[in-house]
Amino acid sequence: MGYPPPMPDGLYETDIFAWSRHQAALLRRLARGERVNDLDWDHVVQExxxxxxxxxxxxxxxxxxMLVHLLKLxxxxxxxxxxxxxxxxxSFQSDAQQRFAPSMRRSIDLAALYIRAVKQLAGALIDGVVGAQQPPICPVSLDDLLHADRDALEQSFAKPDRPSRHRPALIASITGLPPRHKSRLHPARRRADPAGSCQD
Known part of the structure; x- marks a missing residue:
C-alpha cells in the first residue's frame, strides 16, 4: 500500500485543498491503528x-x-x-431550518440580530419613502422564526404593540393545531418560550 509523501511545509497556507486531502489520508490511517507523524493537529482542530x-x-x-424582510414588509x-x-x-426560513442544530440555541442572540436588522434599515428609503417606525424589540422568538408560517410572522410584525393578539396564530403555525386550542397550549408554551422573547 502506498502512502502519501511527507506534507510540504506551508501547504495549509498555500493549497488548502491539497492540505485537506493529505490530512484526511493520514486520519484514515490513524483510524486503522497505524502510527502517523505528519498530522497538522493545530490546523485540523481549527478547521x-x-x-x-x-x-x-x-x-x-x-x-x-428574515428580520430585515419582515421589517420591510x-x-x-x-x-x-x-x-x-x-x-x-x-426560502431563508427553509435554509435556516435545514442548518439549525439545537446546540446552536445558546449562541444565537436574537436581540442582537434584530438590532443589526433595524440598523441596516435605519433611514433607508423604500420606494422613495422612509418606512414606518420599527418595533422597539423583536416581536417574535427564535422558534417563531424557524417554524411559524410567513403570514403569522408578518402579522406579528404588523401589530408589535399587541403581541398577545397574534401569538395564537404563531403557536398554531408551529404546532399544527388550530387557534381554538390556544387556551390549553398558550400558558405552557409561554412558560417555556415567553411571548416576544428575543433571548433564545
Whole structure:
C-alpha cells in the first residue's frame, strides 16, 4: 500500500485543498491503528471548529435577513417588492431550518440580530419613502422564526404593540393545531418560550 509523501511545509497556507486531502489520508490511517507523524493537529482542530462556526454563522445570517424582510414588509407592505420579500422569507426560513442544530440555541442572540436588522434599515428609503417606525424589540422568538408560517410572522410584525393578539396564530403555525386550542397550549408554551422573547 502506498502512502502519501511527507506534507510540504506551508501547504495549509498555500493549497488548502491539497492540505485537506493529505490530512484526511493520514486520519484514515490513524483510524486503522497505524502510527502517523505528519498530522497538522493545530490546523485540523481549527478547521473542525470552523465547520461548526460556519454553520452557526449561516443560520444567524438567514435569521437576520428574515428580520430585515419582515421589517420591510412592516414598513412598506404595499411595495412592489413585497412579493419578493415574502418569497425570500420562506426560502431563508427553509435554509435556516435545514442548518439549525439545537446546540446552536445558546449562541444565537436574537436581540442582537434584530438590532443589526433595524440598523441596516435605519433611514433607508423604500420606494422613495422612509418606512414606518420599527418595533422597539423583536416581536417574535427564535422558534417563531424557524417554524411559524410567513403570514403569522408578518402579522406579528404588523401589530408589535399587541403581541398577545397574534401569538395564537404563531403557536398554531408551529404546532399544527388550530387557534381554538390556544387556551390549553398558550400558558405552557409561554412558560417555556415567553411571548416576544428575543433571548433564545
Amino acid at each position: 473542525i471548529e470552523d465547520v461548526g462556526l460556519s454553520e452557526l454563522n449561516a443560520v444567524r445570517s438567514y435569521l437576520r435577513v 412592516q414598513g412598506c407592505p404595499a411595495s412592489p417588492a413585497a412579493s419578493h420579500w415574502r418569497e425570500e422569507i420562506i
